[in-house]
Amino acid sequence: MTPAEMIRVEGVSKTFTLHNQGGARLPVFRDVTFSVRAGEALVLAGPSGTGKSSLLRILYGNYLPNAGSIAIRHGGEVIDIASAPPRAVLEVRRRTMGFVSQFLRVIPRVTALDIVRDPVLARGGSEAEATEKAQAILARLNLPERLWNLAPATFSGGEQQRVNIARSFVSPSPILLIDEPTASLDAANRAVVVDLINEARARGTAIVGIFHDEDVRDRVATRALDITAFKAAA
Amino acid sequence: MTLAVNPAQLGADPAPILSAGDVSRFYGERIGCAGVSFDLWPGEVLGIVGESGSGKSTLLRCLAGIDRPDQGEVRFAGRAGGMLDIFSVSEQERRAMMRTEWGIVHQNPRDGLRMHVSAGGNVGERLMDRGDRHYGRIRAAAADWLARVEIDPGRIDDRPVQFSGGMQQRLQIARVLVSGPRLVFMDEPTGGLDVSVQARLLDLVRVLVRDLGLAAIIVTHDLAVARLLTDRLMVMKAGRVVEQGLTDQVLDDPQHPYTQLLTSAILSA
């Protein structure tokens, strides 16, 4: 792994086995190998159903690969997400690798502002700094100020998604995994998200993303990886 | 390329707080739990899931020092350093540890509270157990903990029988945490509570565990509870652990047939 490499994926394969449906096997991909350097934005390409989301989830430790390794540069260490113990994976997520999805996992009773403040505090920022940064990014994403001190459980899909994006970009991790961040956003907010991604990349964040919107994809990607090349034989 | 997991990167304390080795307990011919081994680290929250009768509570009782396993050992990190087999020490020492080093939040508040002692007395008991003899300070500590578990300190002299189910559970939590334990066991902490009351309790537990850096072991059959509160999951079936790993990985990409059945049996976790 060269010093600039943040992610190095080697020989990763995934097959789902559905034990409760007669042991049906659903091969997804085989022998996926690539690496991502700091400041790069790798876009996963290919038609839906080819396993782009599964690959992203494997990088995050959310899915378990059947083979291969996922080396992540975590501080001064290199950690294999595929074999690391849970607490190591959690520590990597806490400090190094963020996941931006379309869906906000709502925590009861925590306000939007506190959700967004949290990553700044977790990385050692002061209360004042956390509040300032959280307010700035929520404003930038056009979330009405009256919602800031409410828990997002009752927000619309688009509002929840913007809280989620704000949380991910308020203090961007060295690695960001992004899955369809703009799915239910209007053009103005889509543009803000593109800016946020590019700003993070410019500061050295390594990005792996899935973008259905071609325009967004073109404005974000520095490189593309066609996942169909690793299509596993059924 | 070297793949090294440096423990120093994974939190300040490199030693586990609890270590279970081949813990087994039998009821005659029947297996309560068998061959359970794992390490729990400071600050980690472990969930144990499985359906009724899968051995979750039996395992919890062994881990918490209530029942002696028929086989295997449960080791706890002593304050002086080193791991201590909790069943090799005298019952007196074990009881002392149970009152100070860890605590249990029971499913039924009646098992964890003195129902005819006031809320303040319930919370203060562990302090008096360890020798605190200043009424004013014991009472102040009790009032402080009631506030932290969101019970109006004005109700300090009310008895648990006058509390709702959710308040009784929160009172149990205060009663356990007041002595500053490093590990908390929870047996179905939200069982029997309304959904809205559950959410409040779960959020409270989540915040307390994070703020106090507690290690916790939570037994539940509710996968949504497990997802919200735990870092790691063990899935039990017929007394044995069939799968374990990172909570979201076990729930989103289950490997074992039983776990797949369990996760598909609910609409969303």
Added chain:
Amino acid sequence: MTRRAYDDGRTAAYNYAYLDEQTKRMIRRALLKAVAVPGYQVPFGSREMPLARGWGTGGIQITAAIIGPADTLKVIDQGADDTTNAVSIRRFFERTAAARTTEATAAATIIQTRHRIPEQPLAAGQILVYQVPLPEPLRRLEPREAETRKMHAWAEYGLMHVRLYENIARFGEVTTTYDYPVAVNGRYVMAPSPIPKFDNPKMDMCPALQLFGAGREKRIYAVPPHTRVVSLDFEDHPFRIQSWTEPCGLCGATDTYLDEVVTDDRGGRMFVCSDSHHCETRRAEGHHGPMLAAAASIHLVEKEDAA
């Protein structure tokens, strides 16, 4: 033990002091163990006695096991020597052990008591025998016997303070006024039987031997002479004994435990020493209380006392 005048033709059917020698030996063994482990409750094979359990059978069995021809027995009930129970027990030992009896505290070698410790300080060589209804101080808090035994074994006494805490929380002070728990010799927590907490300090470093018998609960325990007996309390709510704003109406004492006595049906009342012998002794010595003349006029006391 010599067999002597008790055999007056009426009680020959009984052994000396009613109990058979084997039973006495068993009780004495329990007493020795109790003295050796101050405050520890020793189980014993409580016997049926010719009065109902709860009427002092534990104390009577202890007295029967230790009394000898040379002893002088005093029996007090509610502090008085002349209540039915005290009179019956005294008569029981007069008949079965030909016991010498007395009402004078200083003259007694064995004092069997319920509810009080005499006001007059006890001396070395005397034995105070308590009749105890509920020997387990933890019982009201922990119903399981196996559990209370473990709590005693390992001195897990936090729960006793929970009880005191509850009292202060509810009433602003510890309202337990009798059977107030004590720690004996820095180790066992003990129920001192239903004596008023006023009497608790008298147990501390007492030169007399104190024996406790619970017949129904089958327990014996003891406080040897000159043993520390400390009433449980909090640093900021120290143990206090009861006090009264007025002296004894009959003898004028200001340092004794007083009972309230209703003198008529128009709300009249007076406070008098609960220890009847102590009060009489003081009056004989010439002490007068403010109500003495009035009490004599309604025959609460004999005329010559008031003179």
